[in-house]
Amino acid sequence: xxxxxxxxxxxxxxxxxxxxxxADITRITVSRVTGxxxxxxxxFYRGQKIAPNLIPKVRLDIAxxxxxxxxxxxxxxxxxxxxxxEIGDGKIFITPMEQCxxxxxxxxxxxxx
Amino acid sequence: xxxxLSTSLLLVLAAxxxxxxxxxxxxxxxxxxxxSWMLTSTALVLLMVPGLAxxxxxxxxTKNVIGTMMHSFGAMVIIGVLWxxxxxxxxxxxGILGGFVGWDSKYFMLQGIDDTxxxxxxxxxxxxxxxxxxxxxTPALIAGAFAExxxxxxxxxxxxxxxxFVYSPICHWVWASDGFLFNLGPMGAIDFAGGTxxxxxxxxxxxxxxxxxxARRGYPRNVMHPSNLVMTxxxxxxxxxxxxxxxxxxxxxxxLATARALTVTQMAAAAGAFTWMIIEMVHHGxxxxxxxxxxxxxGLVAITxxxxxxxxxxxxxxxxxxxxxxxxxxxxxxxxxxxxxxxxFGVHGVGGIVGALALTFFIRPSWMAEAAAKVGGSWTIWxxxxxxxxxxxxxxxxxxxxxxxxxxxxxxxxxxxxSEDDEMSGLDHSxxxxxxxxxxxxx
Numbered sequence: 001x002x003x004x005x006x007x008x009x010x011x012x013x014x015x016x017x018x019x020x021x022x023a024d025i026t027r028i029t030v031s032r033v034t035g036x037x038x039x040x041x042x043x044f045y046r047g048q049k050i051a052p053n054l055i056p057k058v059r060l061d062i063a064x065x066x067x068x069x070x071x072x073x074x075x076x077x078x079x080x081x082x083x084x085x086e087i088g089d090g091k092i093f094i095t096p097m098e099q100c101x102x103x104x105x106x107x108x109x110x111x112x113x
Numbered sequence: 114x115x116x117x118l119s120t121s122l123l124l125v126l127a128a129x130x131x132x133x134x135x136x137x138x139x140x141x142x143x144x145x146x147x148x149s150w151m152l153t154s155t156a157l158v159l160l161m162v163p164g165l166a167x168x169x170x171x172x173x174x175t176k177n178v179i180g181t182m183m184h185s186f187g188a189m190v191i192i193g194v195l196w197x198x199x200x201x202x203x204x205x206x207x208g209i210l211g212g213f214v215g216w217d218s219k220y221f222m223l224q225g226i227d228d229t230x231x232x233x234x235x236x237x238x239x240x241x242x243x244x245x246x247x248x249x250x251t252p253a254l255i256a257g258a259f260a261e262x263x264x265x266x267x268x269x270x271x272x273x274x275x276x277x278f279v280y281s282p283i284c285h286w287v288w289a290s291d292g293f294l295f296n297l298g299p300m301g302a303i304d305f306a307g308g309t310x311x312x313x314x315x316x317x318x319x320x321x322x323x324x325x326x327x328a329r330r331g332y333p334r335n336v337m338h339p340s341n342l343v344m345t346x347x348x349x350x351x352x353x354x355x356x357x358x359x360x361x362x363x364x365x366x367x368x369l370a371t372a373r374a375l376t377v378t379q380m381a382a383a384a385g386a387f388t389w390m391i392i393e394m395v396h397h398g399x400x401x402x403x404x405x406x407x408x409x410x411x412g413l414v415a416i417t418x419x420x421x422x423x424x425x426x427x428x429x430x431x432x433x434x435x436x437x438x439x440x441x442x443x444x445x446x447x448x449x450x451x452x453x454x455x456x457x458f459g460v461h462g463v464g465g466i467v468g469a470l471a472l473t474f475f476i477r478p479s480w481m482a483e484a485a486a487k488v489g490g491s492w493t494i495w496x497x498x499x500x501x502x503x504x505x506x507x508x509x510x511x512x513x514x515x516x517x518x519x520x521x522x523x524x525x526x527x528x529x530x531x532s533e534d535d536e537m538s539g540l541d542h543s544x545x546x547x548x549x550x551x552x553x554x555x556x
Contacts, residue, residue: 010538010542011176011537011538014538015534015537044546
């Protein structure tokens with residue numbers, strides 16, 4: 001079992017979510033986060049161009065069984081990219097996951113995902 | 114420095130003297146009471162625009178809140194420029210082209226009204242600005258129908274064209290002293306504060322626009338939750354408050370007629386909200402805040418044409434009837450599946466039509482007696498209903514046809530419907546390069 005954590009641009013959230021649903025990955029957790037990356041996000045504030053210190057991103061947490069890792073990652077990479085790819089398109093982290101428990105039934109392991 | 118000051122003081126004195134003689138020559142003088150109330154009303158009606166921005170902004174998804182609020186503020190900016198330039202002349206000038214629209218070159222840029230005091234004893238500037246606020250809010254209402262899916266540039270062009278080609282002619286017909294609906298029947302088509310001009314015209318355009326542009330991506334399969342109902346409620350509250358200026362100001366007076374309009378406005382809004390609340394409690398078991406807000410609006414919209422002619426009983430009835438019919442209209446919309454995102458047609462179009470027609474049955478007897486006296490015999494409610502239906506029919510047909518043409522032109526030139534990519538990222542990012550909410554959860 002792996003935990004896939006993806007940091008993606010907020011404006012690609014719908015694209016990624018829909019692509020994941022198409023690929024049958026339907027159990028995800030989404031949160032709004034901010035952070036530093038290589039991207040300098042230019043926004044307008046009263047006509048002034050400003051570069052905020054912390055850039056808003058969306059974080060997806062997806063727990064998957066090993067055979068779903070590749071399809072999940074490929075799907076996110078394809079859907080989160082702006083055009084041919086730009087700085088700021090985000091990152092994906094994969095970590096091994098020790099255990100998964102469904103609270104309702106107390107089921108454990110791969111079937112609980 | 115001292116010399117400069119004294120010179121300018123002298124100039125001011127001279128100006129005052131000149132002004133004084135000007136006044137002495139005028140037969141009509143300013144009534145300070147009426148003018149004060151009309152200035153207040155003008156400000157109150159403008160307050161409805163940010164109110165509408167909050168109302169609509171709270172109802173869309175987090176990614177579209179700025180884009181949606183900018184539709185209201187965009188109207189404030191664009192019509193704010195256009196109205197004193199052209200709109201006032203087109204609406205309140207003398208009829209040209211066979212009364213199709215008004216025009217008076219002295220109203221261009223409001224040049225010719227610098228000294229004018231109207232027969233209602235207010236400076237014409239106040240009247241022009243008061244009417245300008247109506248011209249601002251009307252196109253902003255339409256935006257509810259195509260929220261979350263239009264290009265800001267296309268929207269800007271559309272409301273500018275719409276204001277010139279739809280709002281101004283209808284406004285001229287209904288409210289200018291030589292407009293043909295103003296003079297229909299013995300006492301004219303009754304539209305006290307904009308049932309046809311504002312609500313039916315914008316509501317019908319909203320329906321046409323929603324059908325022309327098609328549904329939002331994923332509608333109705335995906336649920337699209339309101340981003341912030343707290344803001345929507347604040348907006349509904351501001352609209353209610355502003356509506357006192359909208360209706361009670363439309364008497365262009367500060368007297369009994371004003372008091373009547375204000376009273377029935379208050380009562381219809383409460384009756385509409387109350388009815389909607391009861392319907393929801395019976396139908397769903399819970400009264401929702403959005404239901405109460407919608408009921409307030411339905412009541413206010415319905416009383417708008419009627420505020421000058423109905424008595425309190427009629428206000429209660431109109432508010433309640435409008436709430437029931439608007440509630441049904443929104444249910445029918447869900448069945449039919451067209452995407453009037455924020456129910457601009459369901460509330461303003463339907464509520465406006467209900468108000469303009471149903472008011473006939475609640476007209477105060479003295480009004481009917483006066484109408485009968487004018488026509489020199491009898492004047493029945495059915496004859497007045499015919500007049501009302503004509504005004505409604507003309508407005509619906511004209512607004513629908515011309516709006517469709519304008520939508521087509523805008524869509525084919527600079528584009529109105531945004532690309533799927535932009536729609537998915539949200540208007541805030543794709544149209545404005547901004548974000549409405551900080552770290553609130555996306556929906």
